[in-house]
Amino acid sequence: MSAVSASADVRDLDIDGDTLREECGVFGIYGHDDASAIVALGLHALQHRGQEAAGIVSYDDGVFHSERRQGLVGDNFSDRGTIERLAGRSAIGHVRYSTTGGTILRNVQPLFAELASGGLAVAHNGNLTNALSIRRDLVRDGAITQSTSDTEVILHLAARSRKPRIVERFIDALQQIQGAYAIVALTNKKLIGARDPLGIRPLVLGELDGRYILASESCALDIIGARFIRDVENGEVVVISEEGVESIRFSEKQPMRPCIFEYIYFARPDSVVNGKSVYGVRKAIGQELAREALPEADVVIPVPDSGVPAALGFAQEAGLPFEMGIIRNHYVGRTFIQPTQTVRELGVRMKHSANRAAVEGKRIVLVDDSLVRGTTSVKIVRMMRDAGAREVHFRIASPPITYPDFYGIDTPEREKLLAATHDLEGMRQYIGADSLAFLSIPGLYRAMGEEARNADCPQYTDHCFTGDYPTGLTDLAIAGPKRFAMLAEAD
Amino acid sequence: MSAVSASADVRDLDIDGDTLREECGVFGIYGHDDASAIVALGLHALQHRGQEAAGIVSYDDGVFHSERRQGLVGDNFSDRGTIERLAGRSAIGHVRYSTTGGTILRNVQPLFAELASGGLAVAHNGNLTNALSIRRDLVRDGAITQSTSDTEVILHLAARSRKPRIVERFIDALQQIQGAYAIVALTNKKLIGARDPLGIRPLVLGELDGRYILASESCALDIIGARFIRDVENGEVVVISEEGVESIRFSEKQPMRPCIFEYIYFARPDSVVNGKSVYGVRKAIGQELAREALPEADVVIPVPDSGVPAALGFAQEAGLPFEMGIIRNHYVGRTFIQPTQTVRELGVRMKHSANRAAVEGKRIVLVDDSLVRGTTSVKIVRMMRDAGAREVHFRIASPPITYPDFYGIDTPEREKLLAATHDLEGMRQYIGADSLAFLSIPGLYRAMGEEARNADCPQYTDHCFTGDYPTGLTDLAIAGPKRFAMLAEAD
């Protein structure tokens, strides 16, 4: 059906598109008196996974209630009225990033459909690589699609399944899709979780007051004092009902191959993802990087906030002082207008300021988590020099990104990835640093606790560094890389 | 998909549900430079047909633009920005009443779907009597429905049609539905109008600057200075394109049987519906009523605004002075809160006030358009007596309403229709008048210019007075009267 037009109200903190945009986060709880309030708190803890919009669907005595809003969880799901409208003892929720051109409210999840066998609400983190092909078939067959989201494709597949029971229909749908996904779904009787056959996107099972919870990351369990039980396995559907947790495998058993970017950038440092502390991994990355590429320098300075743990690891390994040489302004709201060229250039300092006292006259090592387009790095290097840095040695806590992602991370097109078009010296010149180094792929796997990358069956989904995509890319063949990238918006 | 929850913000002027709620209004224009601005003006002129929400869809160079809002056209479609977003030289629009429980934005029309053969936007006035049965089949077959509106059913039927061209698909859909409808639809090449096989709901064709227009009533042509061409016929589809107007019959030729309530209550007095002036009909009704039931009285007083023309006709026929004995407050907004019983009773006078100077010491004839539940009449009679009326003779400018409507008029359940449960003397006692009379059915047909009602093939859809429903009522058999009435919300 038609879209409700919404004025785009995008908090674009990333003027140049020079970050990897997050995917999404999901959360669900079954059978708790404060279901919606707990989902709101859980989504708040997952806010770093998507800040543009949030939604909650609850089920109460025959009726599904839905509230979906643009903006932060804390601004939209913190009032008593909203939580009271989301009545019921089971609920699921979703946070998401905006897509190209602004978030449209109809794309905000969870989505809901009344199937012949009952209502089904679905929230999804990830991206399908054959959604376009499926959608084309669906429309050809008379389906009417409301949104541009992959989640809707899953709902249509479940709606058209000939299986009688709703869990069977849901699994039927999963078996037709390809790509990365962590899904929470709600029926009138059950809370369902599912993770793609390779476990690319994360999903954990927890428990509070004897009630089961599903969440993208363990930090969402911590905020409500819930206990971590285990990661949902790759290719597993967990069905939570009054009878407890039932586990169903919907794909052949195979080694897990989770996305390595969760550790490098996306997950919160206090989360434990697939059994590994994110903070611990990031510090280990910094240590590996110091071992690989330690320059002569006086201080180590993180690009805040994401570069902090790696910079700490670097400084500890290198025996150099760690200093907050860049101050981050946490009150950045909407993009400021820039009436003239003069003011436009000032805008660079909206988010980051140099702390001259920590920088002046020093040879500094700047540690950032990753390098995408490089536009921000140019500005930060210049800012450090303006603040009196004698030398600026840039260290990147991940390998060069040379391939786009199609699994829920919003990467630029390949030609805009600095590392895809420049060699190391070219990149160094571009960003204006005195030296530049990236973590190596072996170093990255060492930091993950592996002896080495297994080229035949890599332990992690790492195609952005290697081009080794873990699944088929059906839509890429249909649509070509540009259009597919546009379609491969994260859910 | 799931609903966007919207705070109900209903301007409920009708606290007791004691009016017939209007259906909806539609408007479309093809190939005009100011298409959306003209649709907005046209919808403004049709605002009496639905005040809760409005929407416009335009087509511009490959893209359909949609804006749908709760509230008045003049409050939501009068700014330059909105009109500019609705770019393009063809557009359709819709105004609607709220349904039980408040208007939900997803139900606001026009609805839009991308079909395999191209985009289709549809706006609809009326109600289908087999939508429930079709919807059940659709869901059983895996369709996902977003709204509760009949319009969506039409879209689904068109989407599933096996016909190759979009106009054929649309006609295919019409041939499966039953009930009352006036539809305007927009494709990337055409503006389409359709009227049900009996022509129950009105639709006219007009022209401005050589460009074709479709509208529910002729008053919407007048506001923009457009020329009335003709009524769209019952069972006719008109397809407007660069080649001009093509007329297609999609049902067998049969006599028209338009809804008589358009004349009694719904249409604006300055409209000409099916060749008859609404104002003229209403005055003729008042004259018939005076001939049938003239009491001894001093003045004739209309219940404003809808009772005014009949009261004028009554006064002229009776030779009695016509006086504004009731003053209407036109600034009524949302329902006022009523903290205590005292204040609650005051609320009666929110909308109508007695004009003592015109009433005191007089024997008055009160003329109202129709009697539904009678709750407002009770209050108006009491208000007249409080203002000093010596006698109050109530005259109703239509026959007793004894059957509910299922074609787009929001009538109460049968047991709440005063005339369905009381005889004339019982009604008189209930409303507290000194005398009460209704127009007779022969009188009504005389006022319409007919010799008599043709019982075999009535000239008008008049089941509310006669129980003679013009079409099958498929859903009634499935759902029973209460649930069907609830489902039979007007579009």
Place this chain on the structure above:
Amino acid sequence: MSAVSASADVRDLDIDGDTLREECGVFGIYGHDDASAIVALGLHALQHRGQEAAGIVSYDDGVFHSERRQGLVGDNFSDRGTIERLAGRSAIGHVRYSTTGGTILRNVQPLFAELASGGLAVAHNGNLTNALSIRRDLVRDGAITQSTSDTEVILHLAARSRKPRIVERFIDALQQIQGAYAIVALTNKKLIGARDPLGIRPLVLGELDGRYILASESCALDIIGARFIRDVENGEVVVISEEGVESIRFSEKQPMRPCIFEYIYFARPDSVVNGKSVYGVRKAIGQELAREALPEADVVIPVPDSGVPAALGFAQEAGLPFEMGIIRNHYVGRTFIQPTQTVRELGVRMKHSANRAAVEGKRIVLVDDSLVRGTTSVKIVRMMRDAGAREVHFRIASPPITYPDFYGIDTPEREKLLAATHDLEGMRQYIGADSLAFLSIPGLYRAMGEEARNADCPQYTDHCFTGDYPTGLTDLAIAGPKRFAMLAEAD
């Protein structure tokens, strides 16, 4: 202090400025459990006196509560929350029109000040003719003014009075001001009403449940079922407290000289102003007009809604049929945009439409309440001719307006008043009517029940027709006519 900038959100129903803009309305109640809810209902009944903004101040146990909003009473003061915030058993309220350039919230009344002798809230209808002079003295003496309203001048004068008690300070202030005013004021112990020495603006005293009420018009008593006690007298202050009503004269006794425009245009037809039914006066005006200037014609048609009573009187006196030849659209919201000249001209019909059935082929008498700039009349005459009127005879139910008002009516500058710059034939040609006639001044006084106008001491304030201003115009000497007119915004 500085203004709170507010986006102007003006419901400008009067695109050409071709009406007399209303002044304001005031309402107050003392000692009632539902004080604020009753004030809201009273203001709703006075909404015709000002639609741009409304405010209520209540007093509860040591604290004054204030809510002031732009927009209609029914849209802003009908929810439980707002009324609950306005706690207390005494309250006053105000409705106002916008001033040039949009209503600024700081100008919305009631205004409140903490004086040395306690808090004082004031709401005012009218306009002072020496406010500018006083304001100049106040600023020279170090006063800081927040608003541009006369009401603030009254507060400053009361604040600076050397009298010990607050009622004395208030009277001290009244004795320094010149012009027209009806004031309601609230202290921590009393409700105060005051009317200027000539009683130009209206104010009535009523009673509900044994509790006293003050209101601009009696229709505001009717809505809540309150009993009319009497008009407040010219030059009288009424002080309502637990002890009852005390009456204080603050100016010498002299004949009342109320504004005649209240009868012609401003007051609601169901109000009784200074003992005379407004509806009755307007019908009498129509009758006088028919006696003075009856053309050969077929029907009498009012310009709705304000022309209706005079047209009824005219038709009854003339023995001509009264017909609704113009239909008014009551859903007019904000001014529509007018992207092109074509659409701009269409906009004429936004508010009024011709009812061809009542007009076509007829010689019509159009009756309107007054003629200001004439721009609307031009359009209405043209609309009648377009609808097929054979002859159009325009009759104005008041004398020609040749002088501006400075007492709270927003009249255009003199050179924009049609009657100030054209003779009768010139006006007829300008509006394009076949004939034009105004009510004579003797006719107006006859309709008011007077034998004749007393030139030495006119019974009514009628300077707009006669140039005979009832008070000194101090500020006019200071500021010159243009700037004074700009300053003489109604309160």
Place this chain on the structure above:
Amino acid sequence: MSAVSASADVRDLDIDGDTLREECGVFGIYGHDDASAIVALGLHALQHRGQEAAGIVSYDDGVFHSERRQGLVGDNFSDRGTIERLAGRSAIGHVRYSTTGGTILRNVQPLFAELASGGLAVAHNGNLTNALSIRRDLVRDGAITQSTSDTEVILHLAARSRKPRIVERFIDALQQIQGAYAIVALTNKKLIGARDPLGIRPLVLGELDGRYILASESCALDIIGARFIRDVENGEVVVISEEGVESIRFSEKQPMRPCIFEYIYFARPDSVVNGKSVYGVRKAIGQELAREALPEADVVIPVPDSGVPAALGFAQEAGLPFEMGIIRNHYVGRTFIQPTQTVRELGVRMKHSANRAAVEGKRIVLVDDSLVRGTTSVKIVRMMRDAGAREVHFRIASPPITYPDFYGIDTPEREKLLAATHDLEGMRQYIGADSLAFLSIPGLYRAMGEEARNADCPQYTDHCFTGDYPTGLTDLAIAGPKRFAMLAEAD
């Protein structure tokens, strides 16, 4: 005049009131083409000084423009429309914290008054200690006050001054007030800055493109690339006009005595206040603290973000690893609802989460900037123990706070200051730490680069630790401590 009632919409990040609430920040620029855009950027950089409301006043060709809004600068002053409304080449701005009961818009600065000698807009950071006495005199003398802010007192004093020129009137006003203030003011010709006789609150002078700037902190110069010129001196008025900068002393020369809390907590770490790097002072504080009170421990963990620099200094001095053991959620919006006790307790983790990987099994030193009520500290200690900390040693980077502030810092009443009612062991038990230590006053002065505190003439305003208030406290005598504290709201 009366207040505009505003729904309190307070972003209360500090549920327990367990922080020192910031005062305010001011910024002004003279003669720059992008004046308002630059003020908006400057206020954004000062956002840490007040997040509740912001305002800008500009002067353009005879007219002062004002926009004042609740919420963040980036959310309210970043759109082109707002900046364009603030036309002109000179502008001043203000950010502020909410006061008890929510920010009322009328209290939002800058305030503006039209004086007899021209317009004056004033924005103020600080608090007067005789405002109550002055206000009482003003009201007694007939002044009407609109706000509860000290700034209004300054405006009234300037309005009533008998001096002819506006700068003289402003200085006249300053000479009557007592307390702490940094003021920027704007006239139609000049930008004025003033700092109280002791320089308690900070104010700096800078330059961009040859145009002068005033700002609370140097970080606001950095964001726009402006050059720092010097601190405004204590007791100095700087008058900026087309002629350049004129410096006027309005109080006797005496040593500066700036507020030491700017270094401990308020100023941004990248600011240089009175010639000292805030970051440098904080690190030195951490080092002093490590020298004074180093426990046996494994890691140093800051309470983010304000504890970070001191923790770094502590860790470097102690030779212990610095770890991010607490993760701060930067997306905290409005306070979440807490429907049940269960969920209420969960809310503790809304803002801070434990990073188990950095804490588990460790003896940790927690470093926080200050201890106010201690309620947050209790929760953080418990959170660390829940995350597996073996021992928790709490170190406070400032001396015990035992006296309230009356100069613009929102401290609780004395009985709610933990250090005012508990000895060290009592505090340790209360917060549940294994050990607790505060920085000593000599240590604090050493960290400031002083040999020792000069008891006769202390180098810093430090009464919160010492009870040694730097100015008279006139209002305290009038109102008593509780009411005075309530009145002593920061501007």
